[in-house]
Amino acid sequence: MLYVVGIGSGNKDNMSFACYDAIKKSDVIVGYDKYISQIQHMIQDKQIYQSPMMKEIERSKKAIEYAKEGNTVSVICSGDSGIYAMAGLIMELAEDDIEIKVIPGITSAILASSLLGAPIMHDYCSISLSDLMTPLELIFKRIELASMGDFVIAIYNPKSKKRSEHLKESVDIMLRYKSKDTVVGVVKKAYDVEQEVNICTLESINYDDIDMHTILIIGNSSTYVKNGKMITPRGYEKKYIDKMNS
Amino acid sequence: MLYVVGIGSGNKDNMSFACYDAIKKSDVIVGYDKYISQIQHMIQDKQIYQSPMMKEIERSKKAIEYAKEGNTVSVICSGDSGIYAMAGLIMELAEDDIEIKVIPGITSAILASSLLGAPIMHDYCSISLSDLMTPLELIFKRIELASMGDFVIAIYNPKSKKRSEHLKESVDIMLRYKSKDTVVGVVKKAYDVEQEVNICTLESINYDDIDMHTILIIGNSSTYVKNGKMITPRGYEKKYIDKMNS
Structure with a gap:
């Protein structure tokens, strides 16, 4: 077996x-x-x-x-x-x-999310920035399509010694469709003694602080921060907001 | 607490x-x-x-x-x-x-995948077909973008009493970008005594057999079936195939 x-x-x-x-x-x-x-x-x-x-x-x-x-x-x-x-x-x-x-x-995106609050909640894409097995062109195409669809995006393998610029390029692509204020969760070594959990925005990512053990969760257009937690609401419909206030 | x-x-x-x-x-x-x-x-x-x-x-x-x-x-x-x-x-x-x-x-997509074989493996999108909280238009746009990006797609909430046609419409959109032979895994009540696991193609989905407890995993262009298991290879690069044969 x-x-x-x-x-x-x-x-x-x-x-x-x-x-x-x-x-x-x-x-x-x-x-x-x-x-x-x-x-x-x-x-x-x-x-x-x-x-x-x-x-x-x-x-x-x-x-x-x-x-x-x-x-x-x-x-x-x-x-x-x-x-x-x-x-x-x-x-x-x-x-x-x-x-x-x-x-x-x-999976790591879910582990990271549980530490950030509730950043996924809804439709999301999982994309690895490692181009060892996948052409970089296809990776960037996926980043673009996921951004166009206002998906929450979980980024695996954001950086390695050989790949330090892929994340920056990916963020540049995202910024064509997502606001610079889009909430971003950055989690290094989730549930390890050396765990680090940070929340920033698409334009304030600290690239020096990211390594191959880091997972990034890029919010959608509704994601916000409350009491230090990153939250993506369940829905987009007005009836949902109305319900919340009732 | x-x-x-x-x-x-x-x-x-x-x-x-x-x-x-x-x-x-x-x-x-x-x-x-x-x-x-x-x-x-x-x-x-x-x-x-x-x-x-x-x-x-x-x-x-x-x-x-x-x-x-x-x-x-x-x-x-x-x-x-x-x-x-x-x-x-x-x-x-x-x-x-x-x-x-x-x-x-x-999450359910991962539970379903473990029963199908290794159908995700690589970049994927998770999309719910429930339009209770999300406009149907946005759902279909996401289905289209995910198909254009050759993502593996996990479908949650494919059907309810009120929504019987969303899945068919979603598959019609996918068929504009994905081959009709794309491998599809269909899992109902994963790990329950009533569990059902089936593998079909994008054009041979049995819609009558799908309910709100079903998860569908739609393969990417490399997904195939071997020994009854649905497998998405890790990569697209030729060097990977070469490695496999070495």
């Missing part, structure tokens, strides 16, 4: 019971170094196969191999296992001679 | 430890009838305030009132508490005289 599990933020609080159980009953744990270290205390009695970032194909093949040998295997993903994670790659590479079970988790 | 908790699919497996703990330590549980009945076994010793759908404002006000009186209160949401749920409304209505904590959960 091969479980592909999403561990949420990595601490038990944001882990599902199914995720915890799958890890506990596994013989072998496969994952990226950083995620393995987050759950180290849970897996001390287990065989561990870990490797650095960018070694996803190797890890997937290894996990499949262990499962074929009859082991119960958990492949560890941050957030959810099916969003910018390993479930797809494993299914692309595996044949039908092993059973694969995807254990869902809380 | 007022917790707004996302219970995922409602069974313990897809609930986070933080969600479980918040419910367990609450004096009062507030929620929509159906969600309350899903966690009935956990809350037998507690005061319960439940009401039907559309009574969200009343429920929110009541929850705030209980918290002000000094109770620990949990407001129950399906999926995540911050996506098409109650966190925003409560923060809109509350003042800063009570503490509010949003406990994130696994």
